[in-house]
Amino acid sequence: MSNYTHIFQGTAFSSNSLKELHILENHLFCINAEGMIEKVVAPADEDYDTLLSMYEGKENFHRLAKGQYFLPGFVDLHVHAPQWAQSGTALDIPLFDWLNTYTFPIESKFSDLSFAKMVYEDVVSTLLANGTTTALYFATVHKEASILLAEICAKKGQRGLVGKVVMDDPEQTPTYYRDADTKTALVDTEEFILAVKELAKSVKQGVYPVVTPRFIPSCTSEGLQGLGELAAKYDTYIQSHCSESDWAHQYVQERYGKNDAFALHDFGLLREKSVMAHCNFLDDADADLFAQTGTAISHCPISNAYFANSVIPLAHFHAKGVEIGLGSDISGGFSPSLFDNIRQAVMSSRMLEDGVNPALPANERGVPNARITVNEAFYFATAGGGESLSLPIGRLAENYTWDVQVIDTTIPSARLPIYEANEPLHDIFQKMMYLARPENIREVWVQGEKVHSR
Numbered sequence: 440m441s442n443y444t445h446i447f448q449g450t451a452f453s454s455n456s457l458k459e460l461h462i463l464e465n466h467l468f469c470i471n472a473e474g475m476i477e478k479v480v481a482p483a484d485e486d487y488d489t490l491l492s493m494y495e496g497k498e499n500f501h502r503l504a505k506g507q508y509f510l511p512g513f514v515d516l517h518v519h520a521p522q523w524a525q526s527g528t529a530l531d532i533p534l535f536d537w538l539n540t541y542t543f544p545i546e547s548k549f550s551d552l553s554f555a556k557m558v559y560e561d562v563v564s565t566l567l568a569n570g571t572t573t574a575l576y577f578a579t580v581h582k583e584a585s586i587l588l589a590e591i592c593a594k595k596g597q598r599g600l601v602g603k604v605v606m607d608d609p610e611q612t613p614t615y616y617r618d619a620d621t622k623t624a625l626v627d628t629e630e631f632i633l634a635v636k637e638l639a640k641s642v643k644q645g646v647y648p649v650v651t652p653r654f655i656p657s658c659t660s661e662g663l664q665g666l667g668e669l670a671a672k673y674d675t676y677i678q679s680h681c682s683e684s685d686w687a688h689q690y691v692q693e694r695y696g697k698n699d700a701f702a703l704h705d706f707g708l709l710r711e712k713s714v715m716a717h718c719n720f721l722d723d724a725d726a727d728l729f730a731q732t733g734t735a736i737s738h739c740p741i742s743n744a745y746f747a748n749s750v751i752p753l754a755h756f757h758a759k760g761v762e763i764g765l766g767s768d769i770s771g772g773f774s775p776s777l778f779d780n781i782r783q784a785v786m787s788s789r790m791l792e793d794g795v796n797p798a799l800p801a802n803e804r805g806v807p808n809a810r811i812t813v814n815e816a817f818y819f820a821t822a823g824g825g826e827s828l829s830l831p832i833g834r835l836a837e838n839y840t841w842d843v844q845v846i847d848t849t850i851p852s853a854r855l856p857i858y859e860a861n862e863p864l865h866d867i868f869q870k871m872m873y874l875a876r877p878e879n880i881r882e883v884w885v886q887g888e889k890v891h892s893r
């Protein structure tokens with residue numbers, strides 16, 4: 440029998456598919472030296488007792504206490520790491536004003552590496568403490584500070600996908616916060632890609648460079664073209680914002696006479712490794728293009744409530760075959776928790792289905808079949824995020840990484856209302872989804888390494 444690095448025993452919840460939640464009651468999870476789940480053993484399997492007798496009582500055997508459960512680590516597909524410094528502020532103004540009055544000034548401060556270090560150390564630790572084991576980050580336009588963010592993810596044990604942001608259009612960006620010019624933006628991006636690829640060679644859980652045009656309005660056509668070429672040359676991830684708000688959507692229509700999706704595609708920016716934030720205003724042809732190219736949507740439900748002027752028809756896009764994950768969109772979204780975003784995704788979809796204007800008759804008020812369930816939102820936060828990134832993450836199954844959060848439902852300050860000894864596990868799962876707080880997250884593991892405990 441294999442020599443495992445760790446064996447964990449306990450009850451876990453993992454998505455088999457969008458609709459199907461898999462409950463693995465009192466299973467053994469056998470982890471190898473690469474931090475992968477090599478074997479999952481059910482109590483009825485013949486190996487179960489043999490493994491228990493071999494490992495029980497040893498230092499690398501971990502049994503969950505009563506009231507504790509495993510969940511896959513969350514995959515946050517959209518975080519602006521520098522904006523952690525302004526989370527929770529200025530959510531009462533429109534996107535264009537929010538960017539120019541608050542966001543660009545704060546991001547410009549990341550030319551100062553000591554300021555960057557302070558905020559980036561904090562945001563990575565905070566996300567880990569909230570159960571986020573993989574994060575797709577926008578940094579800022581500054582190459583050095585962007586590399587620093589990747590280094591901090593590497594050091595703290597988080598799987599970080601990091602982008603140096605490109606904003607090279609002087610007509611659409613402030614003098615104090617933009618790339619010097621298009622050529623510099625592309626050279627800096629290429630040097631950033633090479634630096635992060637070099638760093639990645641010694642990082643167990645992986646760090647990845649991401650080609651990151653902020654969004655079409657802040658980039659020149661030459662810049663976008665060059666970034667598409669760099670992504671192809673180095674086979675990198677790509678991230679940007681797509682069809683987020685009325686303003687952003689209309690801006691691209693006026694500039695290119697087409698929607699964001701087709702404009703980005705023209706520049707080579709929609710690929711299997713592309714993740715586009717928001718996408719509320721995709722039409723059916725845009726969604727089909729996403730499905731064909733393997734481009735994923737990062738749905739950011741809290742942020743959307745403030746800046747997107749709409750609720751995304753998520754169920755419709757998923758039915759069309761588009762990959763979807765969840766994003767916190769710090770700080771367009773105020774919360775570093777994907778639990779909070781799971782909740783908002785469900786609530787927003789219910790409001791889309793029912794409609795929100797009571798002056799309208801019920802049959803004209805909403806969008807039929809728009810709701811998603813909490814199981815589906817959990818899928819987007821875990822397995823859906825993994826599929827969006829084409830990485831073996833987000834599920835507790837063989838050949839996936841051991842990226843988990845241990846939820847303790849018995850913490851005195853955040854005890855979940857579980858009273859009956861035989862309460863159905865699916866009910867306990869729902870209570871965790873709706874009521875879990877950071878206090879309940881006792882341990883977080885990434886790629887077989889413990890990265891957070893409380």
Ligand SMILES: [Zn+2]
Pocket residue numbers: 517519680716768771
């Ligand atoms: Zn964003």
